[in-house]
Amino acid sequence: MRRSEQTRRRILDAAALWLNKKGLAExxxxxxxxxxxxxxASLYYHFPSKDALIEEVLHKGIEIVYEDVRRALDALEPSASYRERVRVAIAAHLSSLLEHGDYTSANIRNFPLVPENLREKNLSIRRQYGDYWRQLLQDAQKAGEVAPNVDLSLVRLFLVGAMNWSTEWFNPRKKSIDAIADMICSMIFDGIGPKEQRPSDGGQKRVTRR
Amino acid sequence: MRRSEQTRRRILDAAALWLNKKGLAExxxxxxxxxxxxxxASLYYHFPSKDALIEEVLHKGIEIVYEDVRRALDALEPSASYRERVRVAIAAHLSSLLEHGDYTSANIRNFPLVPENLREKNLSIRRQYGDYWRQLLQDAQKAGEVAPNVDLSLVRLFLVGAMNWSTEWFNPRKKSIDAIADMICSMIFDGIGPKEQRPSDGGQKRVTRR
DNA sequence: GTCTATAGATAGATAGAC
DNA sequence: GTCTATCTATCTATAGAC
Structure with missing residues (x-):
């Protein structure tokens, strides 16, 4: 990597850091x-404008989480249940958002109120990522692992929204991301209501079978 | 209401509108x-500073949703199940966020990246509102309507987070708030996994009994 | 209560030397 | 590639007339 490239990268990293911490406004x-x-003035050697710089940070934000989630699912055995796939996807999304650098969270936190011109360029990759989740849930339903009467669109918006909001409350000292992903997955699939459980099933621990 | 009060109110309304649409930055x-x-210059007759103005808008934002939710729950019969209470609380929160003016959504959307000095004053009422939900879920668990092994803290953060994110995708032409609240409630309590259902229970429609 | 006028700070961006 | 110097615009806020 040339020196110029390195400096360019350091500027992007700094932007991701500041966007995540202070927001685009500040x-x-x-x-x-x-x-x-x-x-x-030196920044203008690397980027034509502030908007162009920010646009690139925002794009990388979704690109990174998308790749992280896809890579995690691709690493699963083909025999993995859809419930396990969803659990892994949740863990990967959360990890990408909360642990892997500032780009992803910079995007998630700033996008809602970012000016129109910056928002547009980001929409395309966002839709692709949304479609990826849509497909995952559809496959799960087709396989019979999600009840047939469930509105997948709402589940997706609800689940992804809840994960994205985690930047506001996540505390790594309280609970690990894997633990959170496990619990969210149980909550989504089994619900929080009381179970008429088979005595053989303790219910406490996650069940990976099936 | 005096004319001065009216003007003051119109300024606050305008601020809520703009915060919600463009964000504090813009x-x-x-x-x-x-x-x-x-x-x-005339704004300074009504408010000592921009920060003071914004602070008041942000405070009203949580105050309104808190009151809306509390009022909705207070209106229920004492015999109402906790599942029904949670459903009503979800509907009230969503309605307050998505239908009742701009104050609530202005707060939710701006708070994550608002400057430190503005954030502080808002934390107190936010904690109170969080405690209200915490109590509701605790009572539900004590009453046996939530499984004993469920982590209520995560449920609350997950649920409230998902609702708060709804400002990003809600479309009143696609689904009513009541319908969304019903589905969220079913999802949270029963889960989306396949049920070994008793044949008497169709599963499609919400069940208010118990 | 609202106005005109303006101060003082800071923003994004450009010109040109090195 | 990075610098110094500077332009223009816009922001919050104040002073003082009406």
């Missing part, structure tokens, strides 16, 4: 230049 | 003055 080019150790 | 006092039909 992130000036001055802040980014200070973070990288440059003058603001 | 809301200038010029925008608010234009919306109300004043000069920017």
């Amino acid at each position: 992130t000036s080019l001055q802040d980014l230049a200070d973070e990288v150790g440059l003058q603001t | 809301t200038s006092l010029q925008d608010l003055a234009d919306e109300v039909g004043l000069q920017t």
Whole structure:
């Protein structure tokens, strides 16, 4: 990687950091230049405008979470149940959002109120990622692992929304991401209502069979 | 209400509108003055600073949703099941967020990235509202309507987070808030997994008994 | 209560030297 | 590639007339 490329990357990293911490509103080019150790004018050698810089950060944000989730599912054995697939997808999405750098959370946290011109360029990859989840849930339903009367569209919006909101409350000292993913998966598939359980099933631990 | 009070209120309304639509970042006092039909300097007769104005909008945002939810639950018969209470609370929260003016959604959408000084003043009432949900779920569990091994803290964060994210996808032409609340409630209590159903229970429609 | 006028700070962006 | 210097626009806020 050439030096120029490295500097460019450091600027993007600084932008992701600041977007995630302070938000687009309170992130000036001055802040980014200070973070990288440059003058603001020097940023314009690497990017034509602030918008172009931010656009790239936002794009990488979804790209990264999409790739993380896809990679995690691709690594599963073909025999894996859909419930297990959903659990792994939840864990990968949460991990990408909460543990793997600032790009993903920078996107999720800023997108809702980002100006129109920046939002547009991001919509395409967002739709692709949404379709990926839609397909996963559809396959699960076809396989009989999701009840046939369930509205998958609402489940997807509800589930992804709840995960995206986790940036607001996640505390790594309280619960691990894997533990959270397990519990969310149980909640989504089994519900929180009282069970008329078979005595053989303790209910406490996640069940990976089937 | 005096004329001064009315103008003050119109400024707050304009601020809630703009915060919800454009976000704090892109809301200038010029925008608010234009919306109300004043000069920017005139706003300072009603508020000491922009921060003070925004703070008041943010406070009302949580105050309103809190009151809406509490009022809805208070209106239920004492014999109402906790499942029914949760369903009503979900519907009230969503309705307050998506239908009843801009204050609530202005808060939810801006709070995550709002500057520190504005965030602080909002935390107290937010905690109160969080405690209200915590109590509701605890009571439901004590009454046996939520399985004893369920982590209520995660359920609350997950559920409230998912609802708060609904501002990003809600479309009143596609589904009513009551319908969404019903489905969310079923999803949370019963899960989306396949049921070994008793033949007497169709499963499609919400069940209010118990 | 609302206005005009303006201060003072900071934003994104450009020009040109090195 | 990065710098210094600077332009123009816009922001919050204040002063003082009406």
